[in-house]
Amino acid sequence: MARAAPPRPGNVTALAGLIAARIAAAGPISLADYMAECLLHPEHGYYATRDPLGAGGDFTTAPEISQMFGELLGLWLVKSWQDQGSPAPFVLAEPGPGRGTLMADTLRAARLVPGFGAAARLHLVEASPALRAVQADRLAGHAPRWHTGIESLPDAPLFLIANEFFDALPIRQFVRRGGGWAERMVGLEDGRLAFGLARPVPIVALNHRLADTSDADVVEICPAAGPAIAEIARRIATCGGAALIIDYGAGPSLGDTFQALRAHRPEHPLASPGAADLTAHVDFVALAHAARSVPGVQVCGPLAQGALLERLGIGARAAALARRLTGPALESHLAAYRRLTHREEMGTLFRALALVPAGAPLPPGFA
Numbered sequence: 001m002a003r004a005a006p007p008r009p010g011n012v013t014a015l016a017g018l019i020a021a022r023i024a025a026a027g028p029i030s031l032a033d034y035m036a037e038c039l040l041h042p043e044h045g046y047y048a049t050r051d052p053l054g055a056g057g058d059f060t061t062a063p064e065i066s067q068m069f070g071e072l073l074g075l076w077l078v079k080s081w082q083d084q085g086s087p088a089p090f091v092l093a094e095p096g097p098g099r100g101t102l103m104a105d106t107l108r109a110a111r112l113v114p115g116f117g118a119a120a121r122l123h124l125v126e127a128s129p130a131l132r133a134v135q136a137d138r139l140a141g142h143a144p145r146w147h148t149g150i151e152s153l154p155d156a157p158l159f160l161i162a163n164e165f166f167d168a169l170p171i172r173q174f175v176r177r178g179g180g181w182a183e184r185m186v187g188l189e190d191g192r193l194a195f196g197l198a199r200p201v202p203i204v205a206l207n208h209r210l211a212d213t214s215d216a217d218v219v220e221i222c223p224a225a226g227p228a229i230a231e232i233a234r235r236i237a238t239c240g241g242a243a244l245i246i247d248y249g250a251g252p253s254l255g256d257t258f259q260a261l262r263a264h265r266p267e268h269p270l271a272s273p274g275a276a277d278l279t280a281h282v283d284f285v286a287l288a289h290a291a292r293s294v295p296g297v298q299v300c301g302p303l304a305q306g307a308l309l310e311r312l313g314i315g316a317r318a319a320a321l322a323r324r325l326t327g328p329a330l331e332s333h334l335a336a337y338r339r340l341t342h343r344e345e346m347g348t349l350f351r352a353l354a355l356v357p358a359g360a361p362l363p364p365g366f367a
């Protein structure tokens with residue numbers, strides 16, 4: 001979440017060599033192409049090759065910080081499911097499930113309501129073979145099925161949660177030059193990967209940003225995000241269901257948010273392709289707009305993560321868990337509660353967006 005460190009000399013990974021060869025042969029590539037190579041290259045991609053989460057990894061996420069996060073999202077799903085008449089069977093889906101921790105906590109909390117687990121058919125959207133193996137182990141009792149995209153989920157009422165999925169989708173960056181936009185590219189300088197700018201051209205998809213930006217401003221677009229959320233919205237509008245999407249960012253996009261994290265430290269995004277996590281802030285204005293363009297869906301929020309968790313009862317849950325703890329375990333539990341909710345930690349930087357069918361009751365926390 002901090003800004004990237006200054007450039008580091010040399011791109012040392014095997015993937016850096018492959019990307020440099022591609023650029024030498026065919027010219028500079030967009031940040032989106034660079035990000036996709038770094039994250040998803042089948043042999044050297046960051047997600048393709050490892051489990052990056054947790055203390056021994058490169059970054060951590062809300063479900064890895066505390067079980068309370070998944071439990072409250074589980075209760076959110078159960079209530080939304082009951083509000084729509086408890087349809088059975090239904091698709092319980094999670095894009096980008098990481099280690100499966102969020103879904104495991106969600107399903108455990110949902111056991112409070114008999115019928116939910118029995119009606120749920122678990123579908124996971126995951127690109128990484130390494131993480132699929134971790135999820136298979138963690139969720140073995142729930143017979144998950146895997147998909148490479150949201151499009152192939154079965155047609156049925158869809159109850160979906162996604163945490164830090166959209167921030168991993170590749171972005172493109174543009175620098176405003178008068179009435180046009182110069183795309184930020186990855187090229188070569190003295191044989192090493194380096195940022196450069198393409199010639200400015202008008203970009204139809206950014207016409208509306210001419211009104212709220214000035215010369216030299218940077219804006220980002222995430223080409224895969226709109227189609228992904230529209231697909232979720234279309235299924236909810238036609239089959240029923242609910243989606244809760246949590247990620248960091250605000251919007252409308254303004255400024256360079258492209259960042260690399262390695263061993264919990266920021267580094268230059270070109271420093272070690274394939275060995276660092278690459279993300280960008282999620283533009284919730286664009287995401288909500290893409291969802292709203294689908295007829296028959298109600299878009300709720302975005303709402304700050306801290307506010308949502310407080311409204312879902314994290315205070316009472318934290319107090320109940322605290323009663324069983326003492327010493328360092330109690331301290332780390334209270335630190336986790338603060339980390340998830342406090343405005344100086346994840347409380348306002350992260351936001352939640354919810355989708356339900358038009359006319360359905362507003363989901364918990366969004367009323």
Ligand code: SAH
Binds near residue numbers: 053063096099127
């Ligand atoms: N939701 C988890 C993990 C977040 S990390 C948590 O909160 O802990 C991002 C997750 O999205 C990983 O599981 C990663 O492998 C997956 N992912 C990233 N890009 C993807 C893509 N294009 N398609 C499918 N899954 C992707």
